[in-house]
Amino acid sequence: MNRNFGFTLIEMMIVVAIVGVLAAISIPLYQGYVAKSQITTALAELNGAKTQYELILSGATASSTTDFTVVNMFFSGSQSNVCIYDVNPPASGVANKALVCQLNHVATPIAGEFVYLNRDLAGAWTCSTSLGIATKFKPSGCS
Template identity: 40%
Template sequence: MNRKHFGFTLIEMMIVLAILGILAAIAIPSYQGYLRRAACEDAKATMVGAANLMERFRAQNNTYATATQATLGAYAQSPVDSNSKQTDIVIVNPTATGYSLTATPIATGRLNGLGTLTLSSAGVRGGTGALANAWGSCSGI
């Protein structure tokens, strides 16, 4: 009698599952790192946009001192046009001649626990924690 067997053996299925497990172990952390770097780059771009709004405010009012969070409008969060907020951007101590912007990651965001980003009216860029050198490149986070 000639019998044909169709399907996969248990060994073949286990090999496929092992390969999928290895691929997932590599791909998932890599993708999460990509999402962190994207959130970091977006926060930097949003801060530059907020700085542009502050400069426009000063051109119209001849001072930064009366600037409020409402001055930043949509730029008070990053990303600007999304419901998946990653950072809050606040104006810190606006004076007549200067200001500082600080981007703080939200508790449920991808950048949580990595520090903050800062940008001053003089163009001084900085940060704390793992984000301290992020203005050069977010690839290190």
């Protein structure tokens, strides 16, 4: 007696359906985690520039465009974010959007959006984002 071993067409279709459902659930979740991590990376890059900003504001260092540029301030090595640092902070020290980072990650829903660090008169820093970034992607403490 000959016995055939293998999978039937129905069994294969069930497996394909299960894989399809799992992919439909996991891909959007994964893209959300990637977007969150990219905003966190941009915020980390901006946080690294706060010290230099404060030094320029206090007059401890001469401000020039070569001291405070994107090339010198990349900490994570992520070449996808474009960070702009205000090399001429206002004398009052109050600056909305003092440090700005544009997110240029094409494959995510936050491409082209901005993350800002703002400085108030007391020297406290706050984080904000452009309106196109959904609340679910923002780090805690960033409005």
